[in-house]
Every structure is written in C-alpha cells, then in structure tokens.
Amino acid sequence: MIPNTPGGIDTGFRAALQRLQAAGRLRWYEGAADPEFEIAGIMKKIDGGPALLFPEVKGHAMPVLGNFLASRENCEAAFATDYRGIRAMIGRAFGHPLPPEIVAEAPVHENVHTTFDLGVQLPILRHGDGDAGRFITAGIVVAQDPETGVYNASYHRLQLIGPQRTAIKLDFGRHLRQAFERAQRMGKPLPIAVCIGTDLAVYYTAATMGALMPEGADEFAIAGRLAGRPIAMVKARSQDLLYPAETEIVIEGVLRPAETVREGPFGEFVGYLSPEGEAPVFEASALCHRHRPLYHAINGVGRETVMLRKYVLEASLLSALQAAVPIVRDVEMTAGGLHRFHAVLSVRKDSEAHEGFQRNAILAAFATLKDLDLVIAVDDDIDIRDPLDVEYALAMRMEGSRDLFVVPGARAHEYVRVSDNGRRAKVGIDATVPFAERDRFRRAPFREVTTSLDRFGTKAKSALPWLD
Numbered sequence: 001m002i003p004n005t006p007g008g009i010d011t012g013f014r015a016a017l018q019r020l021q022a023a024g025r026l027r028w029y030e031g032a033a034d035p036e037f038e039i040a041g042i043m044k045k046i047d048g049g050p051a052l053l054f055p056e057v058k059g060h061a062m063p064v065l066g067n068f069l070a071s072r073e074n075c076e077a078a079f080a081t082d083y084r085g086i087r088a089m090i091g092r093a094f095g096h097p098l099p100p101e102i103v104a105e106a107p108v109h110e111n112v113h114t115t116f117d118l119g120v121q122l123p124i125l126r127h128g129d130g131d132a133g134r135f136i137t138a139g140i141v142v143a144q145d146p147e148t149g150v151y152n153a154s155y156h157r158l159q160l161i162g163p164q165r166t167a168i169k170l171d172f173g174r175h176l177r178q179a180f181e182r183a184q185r186m187g188k189p190l191p192i193a194v195c196i197g198t199d200l201a202v203y204y205t206a207a208t209m210g211a212l213m214p215e216g217a218d219e220f221a222i223a224g225r226l227a228g229r230p231i232a233m234v235k236a237r238s239q240d241l242l243y244p245a246e247t248e249i250v251i252e253g254v255l256r257p258a259e260t261v262r263e264g265p266f267g268e269f270v271g272y273l274s275p276e277g278e279a280p281v282f283e284a285s286a287l288c289h290r291h292r293p294l295y296h297a298i299n300g301v302g303r304e305t306v307m308l309r310k311y312v313l314e315a316s317l318l319s320a321l322q323a324a325v326p327i328v329r330d331v332e333m334t335a336g337g338l339h340r341f342h343a344v345l346s347v348r349k350d351s352e353a354h355e356g357f358q359r360n361a362i363l364a365a366f367a368t369l370k371d372l373d374l375v376i377a378v379d380d381d382i383d384i385r386d387p388l389d390v391e392y393a394l395a396m397r398m399e400g401s402r403d404l405f406v407v408p409g410a411r412a413h414e415y416v417r418v419s420d421n422g423r424r425a426k427v428g429i430d431a432t433v434p435f436a437e438r439d440r441f442r443r444a445p446f447r448e449v450t451t452s453l454d455r456f457g458t459k460a461k462s463a464l465p466w467l468d
Contacts (some may be wrong), residue, residue: 009080011200011227012246016078017051017065017294023077025050032056035064035134040127040299043067048303050074060123062295068138069203070304075311078200083311089226090204090315097221098230106234106245107290114238116287117163118251124160125297130273131266134160138296139194139251140206141168142243145179146186151242152176153206153219155308157300158194158282159263167263167279168255172414180255180280189254191239192282197248197296201227207308208316220244238286248293253284269305269338270415310339313369317343320368325361327354332384341413342374344384349435359405362428371413376429381443393431397441403430 020026033039033054043052043066051074054064069075072083079086118124124134136158144151152175158166170177176192183190195202201223208219224230234245236252243250263279298304310333321328330346333339343365347358358377365375376390378397383389398404407426414422433441 009228011079013197013199013248013294016200019080020051020068020074020077023073025074025077027052029054029056032058033064034058035060035123036126037128039064039066039123039297040125043297043299044302047299057123060121062121062123062293064123064125065197065294065296066299067302067304068296068298069307070302071307075307086311087315087318090312091319093201093205093222093226094315094319096225097218098224099218100220100224100233100242101230102242103232103234103245106232108243108245108247108250108288109234109237110291111289111293112237113287114285116284118166118284118287119160119163121287122249123295123297127299128267128301132159132262132264132276135266135300136160136166136194136196137298137300139196140198140202141176142193142195142241143176143179143190144241145175146183146188146190151218151220152179153195153202153223155206157266159266159279161261161281164253164284166282166284167261168282169263169266169274169279180257183255184257187257189257189283191236191241191252191254193236193239193241193243194251194253194282195243195247196250197294198244199223199227199231199246202231202244203308204312208312236286237288247290249287249289249295251284252286252288253282256281256283267299267301268415269300269302269340270413270417271301272415272417274415306339313340317365317368321345321361321364324364325357327357328361329380330384331365334387336387337374340369340371341416343369343372343376344390345375345377346380346382346384347377347432348380349432352435355435358432359428359430362430363407366407366410366426366428370411372426373412373416373424374427374429376431378431379433382431390431394429397433398429398431404428405430 027050035057039054048071051068052066057064075086076082124136126134139158140153141156142153154176157169160166170180180190205219205223220231232245233242235242238252259281260278261281262276264276265273268274314331314333318331327347327349328345329348332344334342345361362375362377366372378393382393405428409423410426412419412422412424
C-alpha cells in the first residue's frame with residue numbers, strides 16, 4: 001500500500017496499467033501493427049472497450065497504448081474504485097491542494113537524448129484520412145506562466161512538422177495560450193514539456209476547465225491531493241522547468257514567440273475535422289524517457305477524449321450546484337452529449353417551497369459549464385444513468401408548452417457547427433413532477449426480492465410439455 005493515498009491506491013501510470021490487466025481490461029494485439037492509420041483504426045473499432053496494447057509497432061521500438069481511459073469500466077479499474085469514488089477523489093482535491101515535491105533523480109531521466117528525431121523515436125500515429133499528418137494526441141503540456149509563475153498542465157495536440165519540431169494547437173481562452181501570449185509580449189520563448197504517460201491524478205487535473213480550475217490555481221498541488229501524496233517533480237534537462245518525475249516520455253522545448261505554421265485539419269472529439277489554421281511552433285530540445293517506455297495515443301474522434309473530462313466536469317458541476325441549489329442530488333454528463341454538452345440533474349423536492357428550484361438549477365448549470373447546451377432536471381426516483389429511464393421522465397412528466405425553455409444566443413463551444421461562431425441557444429427541460437402532484441405520478445410499486453437469472457434453468461423442451 002502507498003502511504004497517504006486514498007485506500008492505499010498508487011495512481012502512477014504503470015500501477016494503473018497493472019490494475020487494468022488484473023481486471024481483464026487490457027488486451028494485447030497479436031502481430032505487428034502499423035502506426036499509419038491501422039492502430040488508430042483498431043482503436044476506433046473497439047472504442048469504449050478494453051484498453052489496447054500494441055507491443056510490436058512497425059518501424060518503431062516503442063509499444064503503443066490505446067483506449068486507456070476510454071470507458072467507465074477502464075477508469076474504475078485504473079482507480080480501483082467506482083465512478084462515485086473517482087468523483088469524490090476529484091472533489092476533495094480541489095478543496096485541499098497538496099503542493100508537489102522536487103526530486104533530484106527521476107525515472108523519466110533514465111534516457112536523455114539531445115540529438116533525436118521525434119518521428120523516428122516515437123510511434124506518432126497518423127489517425128484518419130482527413131488529417132494533415134502525424135499527431136501527438138495524449139501529450140499533457142506543462143508550462144510555467146512567465147508573469148505569475150503558476151504552473152499549468154493541459155492537453156494540446158501537436159502535429160509533427162520536422163525531426164525536432166511540431167505545430168501546437170492553442171485554443172482561445174485556454175491558460176496555456178494566455179501564458180504564451182504573455183511570453184510573446186515579452187519577446188521571449190515559452191519553455192514547455194510534453195508529458196506522455198504520467199500519473200492519473202495529472203491526467204485528470206489537466207482535463208479540468210472552467211471555474212473549478214481558475215488561472216491562478218496550481219494544478220500540480222491539486223493533482224497531489226487527488227493522488228493523496230505530493231506529485232514528485234523533477235527539473236528539465238534542457239529548460240528551466242519542472243514536470244512529473246514518473247512519466248514515461250517527456251519532450252522538452254520551447255514555443256517560439258514569432259513563428260507560426262499551418263496546422264490541421266485533424267479529426268476532433270465532436271466528430272468533425274477541425275479546420276486548418278495558423279499555429280505556434282514547438283521546438284524540441286531534449287527527449288527523455290524511462291527504460292522500456294510506453295507511448296500513449298488518444299483518438300481525437302474517440303471515447304477516451306471525452307471520458308477524460310466526464311468525471312472532472314461532473315465533480316465541478318455537482319459541487320457548484322449543491323452549493324447554490326441544495327435540492328440537487330446528483331448529475332450525469334451523458335455519453336450522447338459527449339460527456340460535455342448534455343447533463344441530467346437529479347433533484348429532490350421535500351416541500352412545496354422547493355418548487356421552482358429545479359429550474360434555478362438548470363440555469364446554474366449553464367452558468368457553471370459554458371459548453372452545456374441541454375440540461376434536463378428529473379426527480380430522484382429516475383435513474384439518471386439509464387437513458388431509458390430519463391426518456392421515460394420526458395415522456396410522462398414533461399409538457400412541452402410549459403416545461404421546455406430556451407436561452408437564446410448564449411456562449412457555447414466553437415466546434416459545434418450548428419452554432420454561430422460559438423453562440424447557440426441553450427435548452428432547459430423540467431421533467432420533474434410538481435410537488436403537489438407526487439401521488440398522481442407515483443409509479444406502480446413492486447416488492448423488493450433477491451434473485452437473479454442464475455436461479456433460472458435451461459431445461460430441454462421435452463421437460464416442458466405445455467410448449468409441445
């Protein structure tokens with residue numbers, strides 16, 4: 001057991017893989033797999049299933065890991081707890097940060113290269129026919145803001161454009177972009193480290209956005225509390241920067257302040273190709289990795305992209321709503337809404353005085369997570385993780401002329417093509433029963449019994465004469 005961790009769980013990358021294997025959630029690909037389209041195609045075909053390990057990759061010495069955290073079952077096996085436990089860990093982390101500790105030696109520095117070719121030494125995938133080239137997709141970019149000194153960790157795709165150069169996609173409003181623009185104004189490069197395969201706590205804090213992770217928050221202190229121990233950080237070998245010591249692969253380098261290249265298109269999580277555009281240049285200065293490193297790849301159009309944010313967004317939303325509207329009991333960011341655009345709220349009205357708060361909760365949800373476009377409120381007798389039960393609430397408890405309301409022209413995600421440059425109407429649905437009419441809407445009861453299909457046999461037809 002790891003001291004000071006929740007339940008003694010080691011959130012390290014390799015420890016998580018061992019738990020996946022023990023739970024039967026890690027499968028090996030037999031034979032050599034091609035990083036040109038084939039690996040990504042296999043990952044897409046088995047999307048949402050077990051994690052996939054490709055031990056032999058054509059033209060490369062490193063194996064590839066795909067679909068690592070692409071399903072609820074994988075996430076629960078990796079953390080050795082259920083989804084409620086994962087969300088509780090995330091929720092606790094934001095209330096009590098635990099600063100990282102700096103170490104002198106690190107597993108990631110077992111191999112350090114200053115002369116290297118990223119395209120040769122890393123099995124960087126070409127994902128889809130519409131993509132502009134080969135992309136690093138699971139890289140967590142670590143940077144220190146040049147003005148505030150605060151560390152940021154976030155996901156960004158990097159397009160390979162040379163042996164030691166990539167383009168990097170920096171969306172507007174992201175903390176890394178703000179740090180880069182400050183460095184630009186100072187006329188100096190911004191040191192960064194691209195971490196591939198690191199602590200699960202860093203995976204999840206890097207996926208956090210919105211009010212839960214303000215610009216001034218130290219993401220590694222939050223990751224430390226999530227892990228239950230300080231995150232060990234080591235100084236980069238070629239830059240003035242710290243990053244997690246137990247990382248499989250790290251690419252050190254700088255973002256050039258005055259150089260851009262054309263980047264994209266690339267298949268993104270919304271299911272479309274994001275357009276080509278100007279992007280900053282990342283110039284690598286060192287490639288560091290553990291002995292026998294594992295390269296993690298994420299399909300842009302895949303479940304892992306959205307699953308990485310599901311639990312952090314749910315934890316953020318539940319915390320904000322319960323503080324503002326106490327009748328909220330639980331939330332679910334739905335799979336059909338890419339765990340980002342649609343939410344279902346479970347509420348409990350205990351008196352007539354609670355009537356109307358369900359609609360306050362819907363509006364508060366839109367304010368908490370700007371990307372939410374549809375929020376449904378249901379009573380707590382509805383299983384919000386069962387789409388059939390939620391649809392039942394819509395069918396039996398929602399009257400369109402009264403219970404559906406629209407907030408026009410609100411800010412949404414710019415990748416949603418039906419939007420007007422990121423502006424879109426938000427839709428709220430109140431599928432709750434009025435408190436005064438609870439008895440009229442009560443579902444037919446059944447007695448609780450304890451049984452399962454194991455109690456039922458499969459006798460031959462001859463033993464069942466009434467079927468003859």
